[in-house]
Amino acid sequence: MESEKVAIVGAGWAGLQTLQSLKELGVEAEVFESRGSVGGTWTTDMSYHGLQKRNLMTFKGQAFPFKGMTEESLREKLDAGSVREYLESFAEKMELKEMIHLNSRVKEIRYHSKSQKAYLLVESDGAEVEVEKGPYRLVVFSSFAAKEDVMEEIIKKDLKVLVVGGGKSGCDMICAFQKKGYKQLTWLFRAPYWFLRYAPVTTGGFKGFLFLCSLLLFLFSYQLPVVVAWLIGYLVLPKSEGGLLPQHFDGRRFHFGILDDKQVAFVEQVAAKQGEPKELTKEGMQLESGEMLKCDVVIYATGYETGWGDLKLLKDGEVVDAGDVKLYHHAVVPNFPCLMSASTAFFQFGPCRGLTTAQYITWYLQAAPSEAEMIATAQQNWSSQSAGKALAAQGDDK
Template sequence: MESEKVAIIGAGWAGLQMLQSLKELGVEAEVFESRSEVGGTWTPEMSYHGLQVHSPMYTNLMTYKGQAFPFKGMNRETLLQKLDAESVRVYLGDFAEKLGLKPKIQCNSRVKEIRYHSKSQSAYLSVESNGREVEKGPYRLVVFSSFAAKASFPKIPAQGFQGKLIHSSQFKEEVMDEIIKKDLKVLVVGGGKSGCDMICAFQKKGYKRLTWLFRSPYWFLKYGAVVHGGSPLGMLRGFLFLFSLLLFLVSNKLPVFVGWLVGYFVLPKSEGALPQHFDGRRFHFGVLDEKQVNFVEQVAAKQGEPKAVTKEGLLLESGETLKCDVVIYATGCETGFGDLKLVKDGEVVTVEDVPLYHHAVVPNFPCLISASTAFYQFGPSRALTMAQYITWYLQAAPSEEEMEAKARRNWSTQSAGKSNGFSSDRTFVAEFLLFYLDLWRDQMVSMFGVLKIFADLFVFTKMSPLQLNVGKMPAFPTSFPN
């Protein structure tokens, strides 16, 4: 493996963790980052005003040589808290700096094209760096490790709107200040986590000229239920919640009902004694604490289907117009995978709808691995598993025919260009479970290993990576303070 070189696209926490883990495993790697600094989602370019990590910090720790890399002020109390985007950015920068990773990271370097030569099994990158295009390589593998690279705008026609139309990633502090100063009427579009974050940011400022539009409210995990501190009641509820997740394999509504019943789920802006719906498609593992729930409950909400942005505001399919001066699309992000040009033996290859081998390798372009679809675990710990997978794949060298045959029988329907994480037409948890079952059928994981990572997370309140049956797993902390 020491003679094999790996290129990683993206210097977010997964890309950085992968770089460090591969270094520990004796695999040479380097990272290409399109922005001017490391941090991915948490950089000023992508992070919005008020952004925090969704989960407690003990689930988002970077690791090195079997130790947890500390963040500023880390102690038992802060491990249970959610850091803001700036703190996470500084944390990731410190990780890269203090572990000597900077020489292996090329910032301001956007990968435009990957050229693969099947005879030599070598890949070359065309990289746009500081205004000029350069070639990098050869590499044995290229890992696409960008999860939220670009804003995803909805396809809503704009018909003469005179106000401000932005994506949530463009919602910076100066935008907030301008809105407050000019007393502008704001419409937030989108019922997911970023929509809630927009609402909470305004609520913290006491700003009331605000309306929230969504097709249907989303379900969220209760922060207090997840971070239960190891109490017997909390562990019991965590176990019952795990059981409810397994029910997603047979039902779309029953597991949500059970999760709500045991006190793990909350559905903000739902009128009446019972929740408005138990639709499992409206749950993507978003987390809200009690204060955030209270914030969003106080805001005027509207359900409807957007039709067009007109001169006065947002026109709904019902014919009603929601008048506003500012529209904020809290509609998520895209991985940016589709922006890559792939050339194999001199011919352009299309892979967007191609099913993946082990949900990682593009079978007809076997030098390319997608870390955004191989979503083994939440937070940066998933990169430890990816590093383990890479150590196996570099030596396994399965044929393209073998990989294509196995990929075609996947139960999870995600493809090279569409990660489960950004799917709105399928039930995320069901697809997530099918992803694990696909790995189990291919003998890459054990059922015990899969159940363990979720039991650790929800029952024992600690984070552990998914361990594969193949390759070398980097050392990782066996426990975190609770």
Template sequence: MERKVAVVGAGLSGLIACKYVVSKGYKPIVFEAKSSLGGVWTKTVETTKLQTAKQLYHFTDFPWPESVPDFPDQDQVLAYIQSYARHFDLQKHIRFNTKVVSISYEGVDEEEIKAWGMWGGTGEAFSKKGKWNIAVENSDSSSEVHQVDFVILCLGRFSEVPNIPEFPPGNGPEAFQGEVIHANEYVAMDYRKAADFVKGKRVTIVGFQKFALDIAAECAAVNGKENPCTVLYKTPHWFMPDFMPWGVPLALLYLNRFAELLVQKPGQGFLLSVLSTLLSPVRWSFCKFVESHIKRKLPLEKYGIVPKHSFLEEISSCSIVTMPENFFDLADKGSIVLKKADGFRFCKEGVVANGEAEPAKSDLVLFATGFRGEQKLRDIFASRSFGELITGSPSAIVPLYRYTLTRNWH
């Protein structure tokens, strides 16, 4: 009997999952809500580039073209992903413009599932006790239900469910006479439409990660100092001017097996714990070496944005990104204004930072505050119990590391 496997999402993970399913002799069906494959790379700000060298961001069985630079831009990354799909003939398995609205399991009572020590009661991927029902909605608003034997979720965490801060009544966007959007809406526009949308507007951006700074640079380039872009942030971060601190490749310091020994890891054992403790001076030296390079190349002290936490904390959480090339040039010209605040509220004219009386006058407030990946994952299940098994509580039965199941998980 032919096994059917549903893959939700046609981004990087979805394509890899599809290829793997085919290699095992099963029949995949990939549901993609958008009209094209590529996941988050289908819509980005104009200046987006890969933040990791291409040598560390590639399919193991499909190398990058030699002509592509070490840090490809959005068009080059998307072309690479599309070439991968064509090379392995994956597109024939993809249902574009098909959004998964609900996933449910049929054939077994939920109470019985909760009592299982292993999936299906046996630990086998394909349970004889039930099937998965995938409810989808097509672009013409028609709906379908597909029944499959197994489901692979490749949803991605950086889309669809925006993380919007909550405000007390009367202090939120309803008090503001201008427009309020999330960065997700901004990147959904094409480059020209986005530029026209912000042109002539006083823009305030909430956030201080890569998304926020890229959009701020774009807004400032369009409007200049006549309508400066205000960046409202709570915590500064370590941004890289380049990946060659003092001429030494960052990968030589941190992306190798020796660097793994510098960090304490859960369950690493007594000897490794002692070793990482003994190597703490090396860890400290590496951090200060990189931090000194960043402060030498970027005017962090001038703008009062030197982080209080160490560079190690940033790179350990995979949060290292490059600063937009012209960001501080625009700040020097007055086209970008940096404003630190531990909180803020809306008013009629714009936003008021905590501890200040005067608002940052705005026509548009843009939240670059990330996404709620857990909620997106949880809400796709028709049963609340299934969502809670994976996420949603500290005692979740399947607390996935970066939401990934290891091959040995039962």
């Protein structure tokens, strides 16, 4: 593997962990980050107001705990600034910065099937020309795109806000506004989503064991595991309409989002409306029922964009579409075998995924499966995930 080289797109949590783990494993790698600093979601221009993170997640491989970590702090959530400082110190202490190209946006990947090598077309801030980088045996896409925050402008103008989407993104938006004391909010969704309760997750114990066992029931039913997890107090369904029982037990509306008690309280304070959006008008959002929800701003919190679709892929000079292709091992694009998606590689959760992704990369570089083998294996996938989104964020897909 000494002759192989890997490129990583994105210097967020996953990108940094993958880079450090590959370094430990003796694989040469470098990172391309479009922004001016490491940190991904936690950088200043991407972390919205009140963004928090579970303190349970730390970098793996070489032990690198949060500064001042205690048994008590393990049950708290960190603010974005603390996480950003932690990520930057990790890159510094592990001597990764010399392998990271900041202000470098990957525009195109060119793959040559005969040599099995890939080249990147990179656009750098302040440069008038795009530069070709490579060759690489594998390109790991470990990036999520986001829009700059406009919350301050909304609050300053006292605009009426409609948040559309009942999942984790919708809750994040609601909590972000609530933390600023802003009340001009309405929440619209088709049906409420289930969330993990933060306190039981950090406690573990016998109930935690029962919850892990209940997840196996997803092999047979969408409803039964949710019922079990709710009964033992691990799940909550905010803004559920109805009586004593939750409105539904549909496991397809459970994406492993986590809410602590304060976040649940924030969400419960917001006016919520269930319905199907029809069209935008000058007054606001009109529903299929005919009801009009008046607002000045609509925030669509119905999913996320990874930036995957912005990449131009060329294989032997021909454009390749990797949007709906089934992935080899849920990770590598079989008809473009130099490209791997870190967000779909469900080998683990959190930073552990960066470590196991690096381990997988070392296996892949040595195994060197043929395109025919990868395509045949990918066709056996039970899931219908797409390359641009993580498996747990596919709406009603399996």
